[in-house]
Amino acid sequence: MIPDGQTLSYDAAPAFSTPLRFFITAPLFGAAAGAALLAAPELLDSRWTPGALAVTHLVAVGFMLTVMLGALFQVLPVVAGAVIPRSGLVSTIVHLAMTIGALCLAWGLGSGSHGFLMPATVLIGGGLALFVVAAFLGLRRIPVAQATPRDLRIALLGFAVAVALGITLALALGGRLDLPLLTVLKLHIGWALLGGSGVLLAAASWVVVPMFQITPNYPAPLTRFWAMGTGAVLLVWSAAVYGELGSAEFALSAVLAALCVLFAVHTLKLQRQSRRSVPDMTMRAFQIGMGSFIAGLASVLVAQHSEHQVWPLLAGILILHGGFVSVIVGMLYKIIPFLAWLHLTQDVGKAPNMKKLQPDSPIRRHLALHAVALAALLVAASVGNAWLIRLAGLLVVAEFAFLLANIVKVLGNYRRAHAA
Amino acid sequence: MKKTVDARGLEPPQPFELVMDALADLPKGESLLLLLDRMPHPLFRILDRDGYKHESRIRDDGVVEIDILNP
Numbered sequence: 091m092i093p094d095g096q097t098l099s100y101d102a103a104p105a106f107s108t109p110l111r112f113f114i115t116a117p118l119f120g121a122a123a124g125a126a127l128l129a130a131p132e133l134l135d136s137r138w139t140p141g142a143l144a145v146t147h148l149v150a151v152g153f154m155l156t157v158m159l160g161a162l163f164q165v166l167p168v169v170a171g172a173v174i175p176r177s178g179l180v181s182t183i184v185h186l187a188m189t190i191g192a193l194c195l196a197w198g199l200g201s202g203s204h205g206f207l208m209p210a211t212v213l214i215g216g217g218l219a220l221f222v223v224a225a226f227l228g229l230r231r232i233p234v235a236q237a238t239p240r241d242l243r244i245a246l247l248g249f250a251v252a253v254a255l256g257i258t259l260a261l262a263l264g265g266r267l268d269l270p271l272l273t274v275l276k277l278h279i280g281w282a283l284l285g286g287s288g289v290l291l292a293a294a295s296w297v298v299v300p301m302f303q304i305t306p307n308y309p310a311p312l313t314r315f316w317a318m319g320t321g322a323v324l325l326v327w328s329a330a331v332y333g334e335l336g337s338a339e340f341a342l343s344a345v346l347a348a349l350c351v352l353f354a355v356h357t358l359k360l361q362r363q364s365r366r367s368v369p370d371m372t373m374r375a376f377q378i379g380m381g382s383f384i385a386g387l388a389s390v391l392v393a394q395h396s397e398h399q400v401w402p403l404l405a406g407i408l409i410l411h412g413g414f415v416s417v418i419v420g421m422l423y424k425i426i427p428f429l430a431w432l433h434l435t436q437d438v439g440k441a442p443n444m445k446k447l448q449p450d451s452p453i454r455r456h457l458a459l460h461a462v463a464l465a466a467l468l469v470a471a472s473v474g475n476a477w478l479i480r481l482a483g484l485l486v487v488a489e490f491a492f493l494l495a496n497i498v499k500v501l502g503n504y505r506r507a508h509a510a
Numbered sequence: 511m512k513k514t515v516d517a518r519g520l521e522p523p524q525p526f527e528l529v530m531d532a533l534a535d536l537p538k539g540e541s542l543l544l545l546l547d548r549m550p551h552p553l554f555r556i557l558d559r560d561g562y563k564h565e566s567r568i569r570d571d572g573v574v575e576i577d578i579l580n581p
């Protein structure tokens with residue numbers, strides 16, 4: 091019997107274009123977030139400004155969720171053995187719905203035109219619902235005993251809860267519901283970042299880190315219990331938030347933070363045991379990501395006992411840009427050239443070396459720019475200087491443009507090899 | 511003596527490339543033993559397409575062993 095997360099069924103891999111369309115449009119949303127900072131630096135005055143909400147969702151929905159859904163179209167069949175029915179058609183509809191929905195959401199939140207929030211919720215909610223139904227249909231014959239397929243299911247449920255809470259918030263903002271906004275907002279953030287994105291990251295890492303970073307496997311108790319344990323604590327935390335039990339909420343937040351730190355520390359520890367003599371760029375991206383998660387979680391806990399506006403901002407920058415964006419970028423630099431290589435091998439029988447499809451030096455330059463942009467964002471948010479925020483925004487635009495250029499270069503190399 | 515290709519501990523797609531090179535030098539009627547960290551599903555499809563016979567098993571320590579015969 092192969093241990094959890096070891097079996098890869100490439101035969102069920104979908105067409106290259108299925109995940110690719112998500113990967114190509116996602117960096118445009120990241121660049122748009124940077125452009126918003128460049129044009130309106132005052133949006134970082136607090137986490138509650140309309141501009142800050144727009145930028146957050148450009149990154150969280152337009153970049154993160156878009157890439158994650160695109161990757162899931164690939165990961166579910168290849169790693170979990172799940173065949174998504176009509177994956178080409180489903181991915182086209184989901185991609186269109188998420189792209190237009192993310193634009194409407196960012197515009198509606200940023201401009202205060204709440205009329206845009208209704209189409210945004212219909213498109214994002216509908217797109218995600220379609221994906222979740224298709225994914226569960228694909229997963230229905232896959233045993234729940236395997237860590238990655240089981241945890242992917244938990245992540246999909248987490249995303250569904252987060253989007254449902256987001257729709258509730260949009261209805262409340264539009265005056266259609268009378269709700270305690272802060273309470274629903276806390277639940278929305280918790281489920282989006284941890285129940286959905288965090289659990290998905292862990293489920294993917296159980297396979298991707300040992301396979302691509304040549305490390306030992308994660309400890310079996312961690313892969314067996316981490317996602318379920320985190321989901322269970324998140325449920326109890328949600329009850330404490332809803333019941334406005336302040337001290338219980340803080341204690342449970344600390345437990346959730348400890349669970350996240352446990353995952354981050356194990357990942358860093360495994361990377362130190364890698365059989366690589368020199369860390370590659372994906373490993374560097376993960377190191378930036380895990381370090382940022384740990385610092386971001388500390389900022390979340392400090393923010394709960396501080397009135398200062400800067401802590402929630404720093405937490406958001408560290409977790410979204412430093413944590414998720416770093417790790418997602420690191421995975422993209424493995425996934426895209428690998429898929430190009432795999433499809434070339436299957437279609438034409440022979441593929442160039444992966445380093446020729448995706449050389450290291452542009453990735454190294456991009457990651458250096460990403461790290462500089464992260465540092466600039468943190469300094470700019472702490473100091474609150476408009477010109478520093480503009481500079482940080484410019485760096486964010488540049489880093490996402492660089493990412494897109496690197497992806498397009500791989501596709502160019504793929505097309506040339508395919509035509510040769 | 512049967513040739514052994516140990517492709518464990520390598521990043522994809524290096525194991526695939528290593529075994530394809532070994533198969534190119536495998537005379538008719540001879541076989542080789544391939545050692546891997548995981549089941550190589552894309553390799554199986556290529557082996558079937560090119561007429562090789564193969565049999566795989568998983569050792570207690572999780573290592574995947576595949577006998578490949580060039581008939």
